[in-house]
Amino acid sequence: MSALNSIFSPALFKDKNVLVTGGGSGLGLRAAREFAALGATVFICGRTQEKLDRAVKAIHGEGGRVESVVCDIRDRDAVVELMQTVSDQAGKLDILINNAGGQFPAPAETISAKGWQAVIDTNLTGTFNVMQAAFNKHFRKKGGAVVNVIADMWQGFPMMAHTGAARAAVDNLTKTLANEWGRHGVRVNAVAPGIIRTSGLETYDPAVRPMIEEAGKQNQAARMGTEAEVAAALVFLASPAAAYITGATLRIDGGQSIFHPLYPPNGERVWPAFDDENEKP
Numbered sequence: 001m002s003a004l005n006s007i008f009s010p011a012l013f014k015d016k017n018v019l020v021t022g023g024g025s026g027l028g029l030r031a032a033r034e035f036a037a038l039g040a041t042v043f044i045c046g047r048t049q050e051k052l053d054r055a056v057k058a059i060h061g062e063g064g065r066v067e068s069v070v071c072d073i074r075d076r077d078a079v080v081e082l083m084q085t086v087s088d089q090a091g092k093l094d095i096l097i098n099n100a101g102g103q104f105p106a107p108a109e110t111i112s113a114k115g116w117q118a119v120i121d122t123n124l125t126g127t128f129n130v131m132q133a134a135f136n137k138h139f140r141k142k143g144g145a146v147v148n149v150i151a152d153m154w155q156g157f158p159m160m161a162h163t164g165a166a167r168a169a170v171d172n173l174t175k176t177l178a179n180e181w182g183r184h185g186v187r188v189n190a191v192a193p194g195i196i197r198t199s200g201l202e203t204y205d206p207a208v209r210p211m212i213e214e215a216g217k218q219n220q221a222a223r224m225g226t227e228a229e230v231a232a233a234l235v236f237l238a239s240p241a242a243a244y245i246t247g248a249t250l251r252i253d254g255g256q257s258i259f260h261p262l263y264p265p266n267g268e269r270v271w272p273a274f275d276d277e278n279e280k281p
């Protein structure tokens, strides 16, 4: 069935139910399409009905099974209800892709109290709300797999102090919950995308886009990542191929997070003569 040229077996997620938060757009939508194409029944959630409706239409158009639920992950009660809806409609949840999130670029000194709180509530508390509710309703008894989507914040996250702090916290939560829930058969991992060309980037102020375009080339691939490249990692970590992987964070960033001044991106070299010497046939 797959219109996505997936390298994974088409029945990989047959009889599996997957929840993708923020599945109405960008990375979440791409992941939802991949899971559906690989046989899963997919639930997507987000705050905006129209976005979810468009996503459902797209996945149905590809022959996939998908349901949508409007839910703000910051609202604990709504998240508990979301898990009940999955239970009522599908009986169980097997995989959680904790992808919903967002922030706004701003120098730290300008972030308002409300702005800080909104980003922490969304990316840290919201992500925790969904994991906790999924565990209590579904995973405690039957196990499952969680993949959290965080960000490349290992060198700090200039212009993104709020989300850098929240994502570092989720990196740590990933390890904590992998330990706490392992005995219940639950694996908890994360992916850390670098800069990925998605519709999400278009929500940012046009004034910062040139900076993002430039930052997107600062990696060994010298380009932004694609939604498909992140979705492939999400599928892998959620699949039985990753049965022995838990508490890990996979960086999908073309090497952005391991930037080294001796080997900057774009093939530039600090000592070209040395390089030329080595490259003689």
Ligand SMILES: CCCCCCC/C=C/C(=O)SCCNC(=O)CCNC(=O)[C@H](O)C(C)(C)COP(=O)(O)OP(=O)(O)OC[C@H]1O[C@@H](n2cnc3c(N)ncnc32)[C@H](O)[C@@H]1OP(=O)(O)O
Binding pocket: 101, 102, 103, 104, 105, 106, 112, 113, 114, 115, 116, 118, 119, 122, 151, 158, 159, 160, 194, 195, 196, 198, 200, 201, 203, 205, 211, 212, 215
């Ligand atoms: C910088 C170079 C490197 C770039 C690397 C990029 C890597 C990451 C990319 C991505 O993640 S892609 C996109 C993901 N999608 C988004 O980020 C979408 C946009 N973000 C959101 O919707 C966030 O979830 C939100 C901002 C937390 C929205 O929360 P909420 O709906 O509650 O927001 P509001 O009620 O509108 O605002 C609350 C509070 O926040 C302040 N605020 C919002 N936007 C801005 C802004 N652009 N600049 C300054 N402040 C902002 C807003 O003003 C409110 O505070 P007060 O004004 O009332 O004090």
Ligand SMILES: NC(=O)C1=CN([C@@H]2O[C@H](COP(=O)(O)OP(=O)(O)OC[C@H]3O[C@@H](n4cnc5c(N)ncnc54)[C@H](OP(=O)(O)O)[C@@H]3O)[C@@H](O)[C@H]2O)C=CC1
Binding pocket: 021, 022, 023, 024, 025, 026, 027, 028, 045, 046, 047, 048, 049, 051, 071, 072, 073, 074, 099, 100, 101, 102, 103, 122, 126, 149, 150, 151, 152, 192, 193, 194, 195, 196, 197, 198, 199, 200, 201, 203
């Ligand atoms: N693109 C990139 O370069 C990178 C992205 N990321 C992260 O990856 C994830 C996906 O981003 P991307 O696809 O690029 O951007 P999008 O903005 O397209 O995706 C974010 C999704 O999350 C949903 N969402 C946001 N806040 C909430 C909330 N409180 N409750 C429920 N759903 C919510 C949005 O839907 P709605 O607004 O309808 O609620 C939207 O569908 C985000 O966490 C993002 O920060 C991380 C690193 C880099």
